[in-house]
Amino acid sequence: MISSGEDSNVRKLSTINRRMFIISAAKVIVFGGIITRLFNLQINQNKKYLTLSDKNRLREWKLPPIRGEFIDYFGNVVAGNSEVYQLHVVPEQVENFKTLMVRLKDILNLSPKEFSRLVKKKNSQKPWETLVISENLTWEQFSKINFFLHDLEGAKPVLSVVRDYPYKDNYTHILGYVSEASVKDLNENENVKKNHVPGLRVGKSGLEKALENDLIGTNSIQRYEVNAYGKRINQIDHVEGIKGKKIRLTIDTEVQKYANELMAGKAGSVSVMDIYTGELIALHSSPTFDPNLFLHGIDSEEWKKIIKDPLKPLMNKSISGLYSPGSTIKPIVALSVLENDVISTKFKVYCTGKTEFYEQTYHCWKKKGHRSVNLREALKQSCDTYFYEAARLLGVDRLNETAKKFGLGEKVFDNMFIEEKKGVVPSTKWKKEVIGENWYLGETLINGIGQGYIQTTPLQLCLMTAQLANGGFKIFPKLVVEKNQKTYEEIKYAIDKNLEDFKRVKKDSFIEKGSEFFNKFSKSNYPLFRNPENIKFVLDAMYGSTNEVFGTSYKSRFDDPKYKYAGKTGTAQVKRITEEERELDLKTSQIPYEQRDHALFVAFGPYKKPRYALSVFIEHGGSGSATAAPIARKLFKLIVDRHEIREKIRTSNLMDI
Amino acid sequence: MLQRYSFSNESSFLQKLKSFDFVLLFCILIVGIISSFSMYSTDGGEFLYHTKSHIIRFSVFFMMMIFLSFINIRYWHATGYIFYFFILALLIWASFFGITASGSQRWVNLYIINLQPSELMKIAIIICFAKFFHRIQLKNVNNLKNILFPIVILVIPIVLVISQPDLGTSILIALSGLVVLWLSGVNVKYFVYSTLVLIIAAPFVISFLKPYQKRRILTFFDPEKDPLGAGYQIIQSKIAVGSGGVMGKGFLKGTQSYLEFLPEKHTDFIFTLYSEEFGFIGSILLLILYAIIILRIIVIGSSSRSFFGRLFCYGFAASLFIYISVNMCMVLGLLPIVGSPLPIMSYGGSSMLATMVGFALVMSTKIYSRQLII
Structure with missing residues (x-):
């Protein structure tokens, strides 16, 4: 060290110490900053970061x-x-x-x-x-x-x-x-x-x-802890989902199965309904296919077979198939003429097998004609000539009103099914709006026998029959048993009470207007008629059609009163029949399939105390009395046989509530 | 005044043992134990490779530190330049024949261990500068010659380390050197000027950076911009620390690290894991331990009779502080992510060795505090 070292060293020392002090001050500040940051992250924002951490680790x-x-x-x-x-x-x-x-x-x-x-x-x-x-x-x-x-x-x-x-x-x-x-x-x-x-x-x-x-239903949720690569490490919890609701159908599998059996090889539909509760006992569309095939991806062969089948198995014909109702509309025409006081039950027409109208010939199905028939006979024997005349007198608009009331031309299940079709019940207004032409009287005539513009689904016909059979009261068809739905007893009571009220009101005065008149009745199961006697008349004529000689479905009757039912056949043309064809009078089997008539049959029973209504529809099945009615007969026996078991279940369910 | 105690530079072994700084020793040991537990946690609660080698390293280097403490501070002073050039030689060796790992050539294979000379350079630069300024009088410090020499000494290793490339370590070496320059009395204006030059040069420097380094700096300013890319580390680290709360999630219960959301949890992000498991309280405890260590080093330095011991202790204390705060600020999202280990805590032999050598010198300063160095 040099001479002035002492002094110099002291100054050096103090410089070093001073500068160290400055650094130390900086250290305190920086450490303070770090602590503040830690405080901020771990205490102030702890919640936020905990959530983020959970979000990281839980999936x-x-x-x-x-x-x-x-x-x-x-x-x-x-x-x-x-x-x-x-x-x-x-x-x-x-x-x-x-x-x-x-x-x-x-x-x-x-x-x-x-x-x-x-x-x-x-x-x-x-x-x-x-x-x-x-x-x-x-x-x-x-x-x-x-x-x-x-x-x-x-x-x-x-x-x-x-x-x-x-x-x-x-x-x-x-x-x-x-x-x-x-x-x-x-x-x-x-x-x-x-x-x-x-x-x-x-x-x-x-x-x-x-x-x-x-x-x-709802999902079950499994919560797993996962690592940064998304690999599951362990299960944290499991939230059990709720299983979807169990739905109870109104359908009786036995009847449904039997309907399928009876319809095997045919295209068409079978509907069976409780005329009071509206419960569908069976609703079958034929041909059908096994939906299990679709569950795991159907193979193309099977799929081709289904899609190319001319009988159209994919279509639910009961609610999506639109067909001319043919003669099955006649009970409604008959009711409409009576309700509107167009003719009396005693009105007679002489049937020669055909009638001329504005230079057009309209044929009755029976070439030889029915001779002189009144309304009951006409309905029983399904005389076309009589109904041409009745329809002519009635007019299409009044027929439209009655038909709509009884459920034709309206969706049966509102908007429940996307595939359901409405159908057509024509009126002059309808034709103007939809087709843009005026109504011709000739069209009224063929409407009277269920041909022409009119198109209904088989289920609508079943509903129509059911609503006639229960005495003319509104019912609401259903496929699903709901908890709060009205029981048979409640509906029956409402209908009986409505009928009683009706008779009393009628006795009291005739002056009341329609709206006031209907307000007197409960909203559900309200009457669809003006006079219950008219309904009775139509039902009696239908009884005749099945159970009396010359009735169109006489062959398919039951003699045992337990099974006795009433019905109406229908044979709907799918094309205009030319004069030559009429001369030939071919058998069904001789006509190409696509040109054969549709066979229909509507029925209700047991006649003494009706409870069920059904409609059978067979596409290109020929005549209603020959093909549809026998199927209905077989089915009806099973329905009646199953009635007691069904009642047992129904009443025992009642007690549960 | 200083010469009054000049006799008693030779003392018995027992006296030497007695003059050991047990507070410092104890604190280092505690941090070492904490780091071993943290390492055990990074291994997922199992006694695996990282834990084993970390504990072995810590024990070996801790013992080595105690032995080295008995080497007279004089010899450290005497071999200061040699030590520096030896490390420099290793650095050059690493540049040419080094082992490349994760894109950076920074290890030399010494048969027994793989050494990272850049870590040792952090200590060597302090020793070298302390020796240099030990002799120079205050009035001569700002001579051009006396400024240029240390700058050359400093720039060579920095350039070498940057070219490895290892930005983090080179910054830490630079800061260690500058701290000693500052302590030695280099005029404040040089620091002001060079800071200005740095600010002006920064954009040019940045344009020379590797894309991943640029991205890191940009990410620091807005980590949420790219949460699954470059910002991932910062975001996950903040989540880990923040979710720790006051008491922490508990030992071995840090989900962020356990589920591997934390990057580099053994090395640079060890504090994140520790903080997640032990919370605010644990973090403060660790900070206090570090503060005591730094404080003790300063106290030891201030009681040294030689400028060499004093400069080294002050320089080492400041460097230690810089390493700690850079690492913590980085994992807490206060600084961009540059590779910088947390002394003692982080996994890594070279860093541990360098730190322990530093402590050994500090101990030696304490034991030989009355030693005069001519």
Whole structure:
């Protein structure tokens, strides 16, 4: 050290210490800053970061909701859920997706089309979402998969639940079917959107679609802790979803099955209804198919067979099929003329087999003619000539009014089914609006025998018959047993009371106007007639049609009073019959299928104390009395036989409430 | 005044042992234990590779530190330049024959261990500067010659480390060196000027940065902009710390690290894991331990009779503080992410070795506080 070292060193020392002090001050400030930051993050914003941390580590997996079941009136499951073996792959858990898929392709014998569909589907969904490789493994495939499982990393054979229709083709059209939800389904239905998981099946038609909100249920939710790569570490909790509602149908499976049997090989429809409660005992459309085929993707052969079938199995003919009602409209025409006091029951027409009108010839179905007939005989023997005259006198607009009242030309189930059709009951106004032409009188005439513009669904005819059979009171057809629905006793009471009121009112005064008049009756099951005697007359004529000689369905009668029923046949032409054809008078089997007449039959019974109404419709079935009525006869026996069992169930259910 | 105690520079082993700074020793040990537990937690609550090697390293280097403490501060002073050039040589070696890992060539293979010379350079630069300014009188400090030499000494390793590339370490080396320059009495105006130059040059420097470095800096200003990319680390780190709360989630219960949301949880982000599991209280405790360590080093430095010991202690304390605060500010989202380990806590042998060598010198300063260095 040099001489002035002492002094210099002191100054150096103090400089170092001073500067150290400045640094120390900076240290305090920085440490203070760090502590403030920690305080801010860990105490002030703790909640926010805790949430973020949970969001990081927890992931929810929605499981498909379990769909509600359908049971028939007696509690048999008609649409349930069955367990199937499926093969699932979660792409993110697979190291090499391609290799796995190629292996699976070999093992499961996947077609190239199926293979590319799966690859496409995988690319459209999130990597942690399950990809269903196979919907329904056979036991053989399942055991094969399990055998190779050790080198199929990421493939998971699982037990899953899918829709199952144990009665196969018997409920096809009522229930509709389920299939994978489309974008349209998601946009249409808030509930479907909320509960949606990939592969969720939703109703596409029938009740499966109409009652979607009740059936769908809610998701089960599994909450997993996942790591940064999305791998599930452990399950945190499991929230059990609510199973969809169980829906009880009004249908009796035995009757439904029998209807299917009777209609085998024919195209057409059978509807059976309780005339008081409106409960449908059977609603069958033929031909039908097995909806189970659709569950796991139908193979193209089967699909082609269904879609190319000229008998149109996909169509629900009971509510979507529009046909001319033919002579089955005659009870309504008869009622309408009586209600409007156009003719009396004693009015007679002489039928020669045809009648001229404005230089047009209108034929009666009976070439030789019915001779002189009154209204009852005309209805019983289905004399066309009489009804030409009756319709002419009545006019199309008054007929329209009566027909609409009894449910023709209106949807039976409101807007419940997307596939239901309204049909047409023409009027002069209708023709002007829809076709843009004036009404011709000649059209009124053919309307009177259920030809021309008029088109109804088979179920509408059944409803019409039921509403006549119960004495002319409004009923509301239903397929589903609801908790708060009116019982048979309540409805019967309302109808009887309405009838009594009606008689009393009628006795008291005639001055009351229509609206005031109807206000006196309860809203539901209100009368559809002006005079109950007119209804009685029509029902009696229908009785004659089935149970008296010369009646059109006399051959299909029952002599046993237990089964005795009344009905009306109908044979609807599908094309104009030329003079030559009329001369030829061909048998049904000699005419090409598409040109054959539709066969119809409506009936109710047992006659003494009516309870059920039915309509049988056979597309291109020929004559109503020859083909439709015998089917109705067989069916009616079963319905009556089943009545007691049904009543037993009904009353025991009553006690539950 | 200082010369009054010049005799007693030789004392018995027992006396040396007695003059050991046990507070410092104790605090280092506690931090070491905390770091071992944290490492155990990063291994998912199992006694795996990281935990094992961290504990072994800490034990070995801790013992080594105690042995090195008995080396007279004189010898450290005497070998100061040699030490620096030896480390520099290793750095150059690393630049040419180094082992490349995660895109950066920063390790040299020494057969027994893989060493990261840049970490040791942090200490070497302090020793070297302390030695340099030990002799220079205050009035000569600002001579051009005396300024240029340290700048050259400083710039060579910085350039080498940047070219590895390792921006974080080079910044820390620069800061360590500058701190000693500052302490030695280099005129304030040089610091002001160079800061100005740096600010002006910054845009040009940034344009030379690697894309990933640029992204890191940009991400720092707005981490939410790219939450799954570059901003991921900061966001996840903040979530981990913030969700820790007052008491923390509990030992081995830090979901963020356990579920692997935390990046580099062994090394740079070890504090995040610790803070998530032990909360605000634990974090403050660790900070207090570090503060005591720094304070003790300053106290030891101020009692040293030699400028070398004093400059080294002050410089090391300031550097230690810089390492700690840069790391913490980084994981708390207050600074951009640059690779900088947390002393003692972070996994990494070279960093641990450098820190322990530093502590050994501090201890030596304490034991030989009366040693005069000519």
